[in-house]
Amino acid sequence: EERKGRLKSEVAALRSSHGALQAQVKMALLSEASDEGERSRQVENLETSLHHERGVRLGLDASMAELLTTVHELRAERETTRAEMDTVFAAKAEAKALRERNAEMQQQWNDTAAAARRSRSKAT
Secondary structure, eight states, X not given: OHHHHHHHHHHHHHHHHHHHHHHHHHHHHHOOOSOHHHHHHHHHHHHHHHXXXXXXXXXXXXXXXXXXXXXXXXXXXXXXXXXHHHHHHHHHHHHHHHHHHHHHHHHHHHXXXXXXXXXXXXXX
């Protein structure tokens, strides 16, 4: 979540930076600088800035792809955990049913044993 938040803020910063760079490009193109060398330097600076921004965007794209992969892996783990929990719950339900059946059979045994004792005591 922290990384996701950080990436979102980086995306917002890049978008803001991109808008500012676009404005600078427009200003440079509209500027009426009298010195061709100054204009050339401004263009080089803008190209360098744009190149840097492209590199940052590529890094951000890679980070987003990694984040999506992590999200998919976590979702798969969650589904596996759910399936395992379903198995555990089924096993618990089966164990409860077996305990109940065992208690019933124990009660039948006790009833049969008590009846046998009564029968023997009446016979004597």
